[in-house]
Amino acid sequence: MTELASKQRPKRPEFRNINALTDLPGYRLPLAGIVSILHRVSGALMFILMPFIIWMFDTSISSEISFEKFKAAFNVGLLGLPGVLWKLVALALIWAYLHHFIAGLRHLWMDASHEAVSKDFGRQSAAFTLAVSIGLTLVLGAKLFGLY
Incomplete structure (x- = not known):
């Protein structure tokens, strides 16, 4: 009976040596995996752009003149780059912070609660993390772009 059952089921592929160019494009990463990777990307983005964050903070609070320089960087531009580019960098930082914060709370919740470690909770909390971080970023x- 077991021989008959094993003959009827198709054999699952066995991966011993994964070829990144042929095997990985066919792999479907679950939503929780995407959120986990984006959590790392957002942390790295905030770390890499830390000098820009420090410059923004320092320039915005030093004096009225430096605050006007700060506003001009976002309106007119700075260092030969248009202001819209600086706004996009700031928007990337806004997303990185929001996503990293919300995903971090998600990970803390999963560490603290045993009921939260399930496939269903992982999928739901990942969808919530993406929806809230993208919604707040929008x-x-x-x-930031002056629409209201």
Whole structure:
């Protein structure tokens, strides 16, 4: 009986040596995996752009003149780059912070609660993390670009 059952089921592929060019494009990463990777990307983005964050903070609070220079960087431009590019960098930082913060809370919740470690919770919390971080980024991006 077991021989008959094993003959009827198709054999699952066995991967011993994974070829990144042929095997990985066919792999479907679950939503929780995408959120986990984006959590790392957002942390790296914030770390890499730390000098820009420090410059923004320092320039915005030093004096009224430096604050006007700060506003001009986003309106007119700075270092030969248009202001819209600086706004896009700031928008990337806004997304990185929001996503990293919300995904971090998700990971803390999963560490603290044994009920939260399930496939269903992982999928739901990943969808919530993406929806909230992207939604808040759109709202704050609209404010950054002067839509309201």
